[in-house]
Amino acid sequence: MPPEQTMRALVHAGTPGPDGLRILNVPTPKPAADEVLIKVLAAGLNRHELFVINSHDDDQPRIVGADAVGTVCTTGADADPDVVGHTVLINPCLGWDNTEDVPEVPTILGGPIQGTFAEYVCVPARNVHAIPQHLSLAEAAALPLAALTAYRALFTQGHVKSGDHVVITGATGGAGVIALAMAAAVGAEVTVITRHTSKAAQAKAIGAAHVVAGTNDFHTELHAPADVVLDSVGADTFAAAVSSVRPGGRVVSFGATSTPDVDLSLRDLFFRQISIQGTSMGSAPEFEKMIEFVTRHRIAPIVHAVCPLEKAPDAFRDMAVGSGFGKTVFTIGDGQLAR
Numbered sequence: 001m002p003p004e005q006t007m008r009a010l011v012h013a014g015t016p017g018p019d020g021l022r023i024l025n026v027p028t029p030k031p032a033a034d035e036v037l038i039k040v041l042a043a044g045l046n047r048h049e050l051f052v053i054n055s056h057d058d059d060q061p062r063i064v065g066a067d068a069v070g071t072v073c074t075t076g077a078d079a080d081p082d083v084v085g086h087t088v089l090i091n092p093c094l095g096w097d098n099t100e101d102v103p104e105v106p107t108i109l110g111g112p113i114q115g116t117f118a119e120y121v122c123v124p125a126r127n128v129h130a131i132p133q134h135l136s137l138a139e140a141a142a143l144p145l146a147a148l149t150a151y152r153a154l155f156t157q158g159h160v161k162s163g164d165h166v167v168i169t170g171a172t173g174g175a176g177v178i179a180l181a182m183a184a185a186v187g188a189e190v191t192v193i194t195r196h197t198s199k200a201a202q203a204k205a206i207g208a209a210h211v212v213a214g215t216n217d218f219h220t221e222l223h224a225p226a227d228v229v230l231d232s233v234g235a236d237t238f239a240a241a242v243s244s245v246r247p248g249g250r251v252v253s254f255g256a257t258s259t260p261d262v263d264l265s266l267r268d269l270f271f272r273q274i275s276i277q278g279t280s281m282g283s284a285p286e287f288e289k290m291i292e293f294v295t296r297h298r299i300a301p302i303v304h305a306v307c308p309l310e311k312a313p314d315a316f317r318d319m320a321v322g323s324g325f326g327k328t329v330f331t332i333g334d335g336q337l338a339r
């Protein structure tokens, strides 16, 4: 069935933060020549969307959302029509074809290109992928951005291998949980850092060997120095992250959930010969490697809530305080997510 002229979408405008979110009817997008039009079935929430709506203070409507699974309805003139009818997952990182050609800032669906929290979204045909058989549709909708970021952070940038001691801050959030599962899958010994003691058991159930809870000075409580620290919390944890690594170790930074500005003594770097490595999302080849990796190790994101898009403002508020474990997924349409 061809799509209607208008579609329902979660639109942000006017008031920064979740109070500016509304479900509205907006024009249905049309695919460019190299694009496909996808009817979105489910879309995972990332903190990226919270950052975007918190800093969006004008009346220009924005549709956020990076992750999604959905069914291809139509294709542009140059896209392979054989994908029509396939249910696929989306790589939300656009135009990064070679891993070595690191972009100034990776382009992401939903910022400012129209995102996935809508009935339909257009994406380049090369950004759609088959869904791994072991994943439910909700899990697949929670996978793309978090898993791509975690994969590049751990393996391309962090060089994590079996036997490494890997410390992960923010490890109970969307990106942190999948990073924990991936690191454990290659035989790393993972220490999870969380503000909440109540999240420790769940972290251990998905592969954490150790949990340090309730302190930003976690470096004093580690059983051993880290080979690699993955940090996404930023200012609240960065000093402890640097203090946690062994001489010659590495801190990989991919976020700043608290705030981004940190004080750092260069002596802490040069005497102990520590590397600090930034990373953001990942390239198209890394997305394919990530899919292959989660398929081989049968890794699935942890989905703590599945709710209709209408509940999005509450889900954004919950995310702001970090109350969940893993990912929230929005259903779009009739809410049926059977494969």
Ligand SMILES: NC(=O)c1ccc[n+]([C@@H]2O[C@H](COP(=O)([O-])OP(=O)(O)OC[C@H]3O[C@@H](n4cnc5c(N)ncnc54)[C@H](OP(=O)(O)O)[C@@H]3O)[C@@H](O)[C@H]2O)c1
Pocket: 045, 046, 047, 048, 051, 145, 146, 149, 169, 170, 171, 172, 173, 174, 175, 176, 193, 194, 195, 196, 199, 232, 233, 236, 254, 255, 256, 257, 258, 279, 280, 281, 282, 319, 320, 321, 322, 323, 324, 326
């Ligand atoms: N550069 C990239 O490509 C990229 C991609 C994905 C994510 N990121 C960044 O990585 C970070 C995590 O993203 P996410 O989607 O996984 O977020 P998330 O699901 O909200 O998880 C963040 C976790 O950080 C912990 N946390 C520590 N301090 C916090 C604070 N002050 N406020 C709220 N939570 C705090 C919380 O765990 P506890 O409650 O257990 O402490 C929370 O579960 C974000 O900064 C995001 O922008 C970057």
